[in-house]
Amino acid sequence: MEFKREIYIDLQKWKSKASRKPLLLMGARQIGKTTVLKSFGENEYEDFIYINLERQTDLHQFFEGNKHPQSILDNLSLIHGIEIKQGTSLIVLDEIQVCRDAIIALKYFQEELPGIHLVGAGSLLGLSMGNDQSFPVGKVEFLDMHPLSFSEYLEGSDKNAHNAYHHFLSNKNIEPVPTAFFNLLQEAFKEYILIGGMPEVASNYLTNKNISDAQNIQDQILRAYQLDFVKYADKTTSTKILQTWNAIPSQLAKENKKFIFKNIRSGARAREYEEAIEWLVQAGLVYKVSKVKKIGIPLKAYEDITAFKLYTFETGLLIRLAGLDPKTFLHGDQFFKEFKGSLAENFVNQSLKKILGRPPYYWRSEGKAEMDYVIEQHGKCIPIEVKSGDVTKAKSLAVYKSLYNPALRVRVSNLNLKLTDDLLNIPLFYAAELDKFIGKTLGN
DSSP: OOOTTTTHHHHHHHHOTOOOOOOOEEEEESSHHHHHHHHHHHHHOSEEEEEEEEGGGGGGGGGTOOOOOOHHHHHHHHTOOOOTTTTTTEEETTTTTHHHHHHHHHHHHHHHOTTTTEEEEEHHHHHHHHOTTSSOTTTTEEEESSSSHHHHHHHHHHHHHHHHHHHHHTTOOOOOOOOOHHHHHHHHHHHHHOOOOOOHHHHHHHHHOHHHHHHHHHHHHHHHHHHHHHHSSSSSHHHHHHHHHHHHHHHSSSSSSSOOOOTSSTOHHHHHHHHHHHHHHTTTTEEEEEESOOSSSSSGGGEEEEEEEEESOOOHHHHHHOOGGGGGTTTSOTTTTTTHHHHHHHHHHHHHHHHHHHHOOOEEEESSSSSEEEETTTTEEEEEEEOSSSOOOHHHHHHHHHHHHOOOOEEESSSEEETTTTTEEEGGGGGGGGGHHHHHHHOO
């Protein structure tokens, strides 16, 4: 099963731009970058050249020390037997991070042959960018790809639920979703959050409805990530990366999810693991949510870099990494009650990362309350509390209101869509549309 990806529209927009630059498509390994680029190239262009620089290492020589893009094009045309034309041909350089010279070459394509449509893709591009002064800053465009959204999953699994999702999303006013459709979306979301957003895993499960088979694929993906730790980092750093990665579920299982280094190993200190955490962040595998000392715009001005939480980039792998068995609560009433609400918080965090283009912040008062997330939207600081169980009393939101009197407070929970005074409740299955509901509420 091949999913229809929302990012395809962004690729079409890139193609039609008059001021288009070479594009770098970034995202974690195995979230579907190659699949969507091949579909884009085959459907939108007369000629399509796909090169995997991790496998086709003999082609690296075309880029080595070569600052003449026409010479590179001539070589690629010759080896593929295709005349590469401006506007009608697409070149995709997959796993471009393994060939530094190919990344550098993007600068010269932008300067000398801007009419050539060129996309570089990679799962570890963030690491390749780093502090390398040769990176073509200002000469490329970036596009982030994320795991399957709930909407994308629905389109491949349940057309009726997919239609209902978008129908009620399109309402101009904030109104509850009719019970029959609310329950339909809740059940579909329960399945989605547990299977996760990795396309191969989701496709396998929707085709076979076999959780064990899906878990085997997740295990293979996790193993590939661990191999990346060793392949792209030195021995000492790779060990710390693995320790940090494996510690995330236990950190999230705590009531206070602030990342504690001594929980990795006894006596561990921040400076020992800073590089490992940054590696995971740049690889797109974890999102680092920092605390803000106070509320104000811009929030970054009040960031406390010593206090943060780490979340994984999607929930299915988090469940597998934590050793949780989806079978025990896929068809019961334990949905989201396990694991101290971490699955719900993780999903809301990955949704906010996609909406904002960066992770949100969190806020904690002096022992009184904690706000799971705080974001800037429409020139205002919006507090967001995530409730995963049946208890939805918004104590922290009440404390936050008494201190900052925000224009709007948001609770993401299992309850239906509802606006009560300044409190907006958004169902968990609509977390990815949070910005749209905030905009409706604030009249923007």
